[in-house]
Amino acid sequence: MQPRPVRQMRQETIRGGKGVDAPWIADRQPPDLTVKVSQVKDVKAQDGTVYAASSQAHSDSGVVEQDVDRFTQHVYKDPETGYEMPYNLYLPKDYDPNKSYPLVFFVADASANINNTKTPLFQGNGATVWTEPEEQAKHPCIVLAPQYTQDLVQSIGMMTTDENVWTPGLTLVTHLLQDTIKNYAVDKTRIYGTGQSQGGMTNIAISDRYPDLFAAQWLVACQWNVQEMAAMKDKKLWITVCEGDNKAFPGMNEATALWESLGSPVARNASPWWNSKSPVAELDEQARELAAQGKKINYTVFAGGNHMYTWSFAYGIDAIRDWLFAQKK
Incomplete structure (x- = not known):
């Protein structure tokens, strides 16, 4: 889905015609998929019945969104701050509270910061991909x-800022995550954090403050204060950026170089960078080869592209x- 015009954007969002960052606030909404159908010619059924053409238009606004509809929507009220935060929750089919399940914690980018609870489910597939039947067959999990x-x-205020400071929004989302872990059958040795832009920054901030929380994290198109990221040198990370991302690419170059200087080896793909338009099977093979190096931190750079x-x-x-x-922890 292409973003609609935004009301307010970071000044650096567009520079020289090149996308740099996600907007602070957008007026994105799911598209109107209402359709009108008219029968312009006679239609003959197999049994010989003829249905005459008609000028009457039949409208339907019903939408089947299997990915989105797998989630339920809730509101968390934080007893400490008094603030409320809506969220989307997926529970595996035949969820059994007496068992334990991995938890995937996904946070969307800042352009998803609108008053529509389902936005993280249609702003990319970072939340819904884990709930696909094929994926659940391999990796049954809870998704928040x-x-x-x-x-x-x-x-x-914003949940994350370019000043890389802890915010009330980070407190709120962390309390929501902790509440979910407490109230659902979560395997505390297999909590996985991921997110894009704002969401990746959120993951980094939480991981810095709560170093024993995540078993592993997938950080997409994000960055943070590099010196503070020294605390993540021994974590299990997969980092994905595009060469054309003017903030995440140099930021993660610095972070990975720092980790290496502190004695943490990084598996990285060398230039020429990977091609995002390659067949998935090819990208999978490249990723498996990188993972086979057995290093905790994996850094993948894709040619061209930009932040979003x-x-x-x-x-x-x-x-x-x-x-x-x-x-696993």
Whole structure:
């Protein structure tokens, strides 16, 4: 889905015609898929019945969104701060509270910060990909996709900022995550964090403050204060950026170089960078070869592209999803 015009954007969003960052607030909405159908010619059925043409138009606005409809929507009220945060939750088929399941915690980018709880489910596939029947057959899991609304932006500020500081929004989303872990059958040794842009920054911030929380994280098109990221040198990470991302690419180059200087080896693909338009089977093979190096930190760079382009393809790489679920505390 292409983004609609935004009301307010970071000044650096467009520079020289090249996309750099996601907007702060957007007026994105699901598209209107209402259709009108008219029968312009007679139609003869197999039994010989003839249905005459008609000028009457039949309208239907019913929408079947299997990916989105697998989630239920809820609102979390934080007893500490008093703020409310809507969220989307997926429970595996035949969910049994007496068992334990891995948890995938996905946070969308800042352009999803609107008053529509389901936005993380249609702003890319970073939440819904884990609930596909084929994926659940391999990796049954709970999926939590919080929604940081425009109301929250206007009342308590952005969840993440370029100043790379802890915010009330980060407190709120962390409390939601902790509440989910407490109230559902979550395997605490297999909590996986992921997100794009704002969502990746959120993951980094939470991981810095709660170092024992995540078994592994997949950071897509994001960056943080590099010196603070020194605390992540021993974590299990898969980082995905595009060469044309003017913030995440140099930011993660610095972070991975720092980790290496601190004695943490990084598996990385060398230039020429990977081609995001390659067949999925080829990308899977490249990812498996990188993972086979057995290093905790994997860094993959894709040629060209820009910031928001990265998550249009990243979550479709099966081998990275498989790598994530292979990790355990």
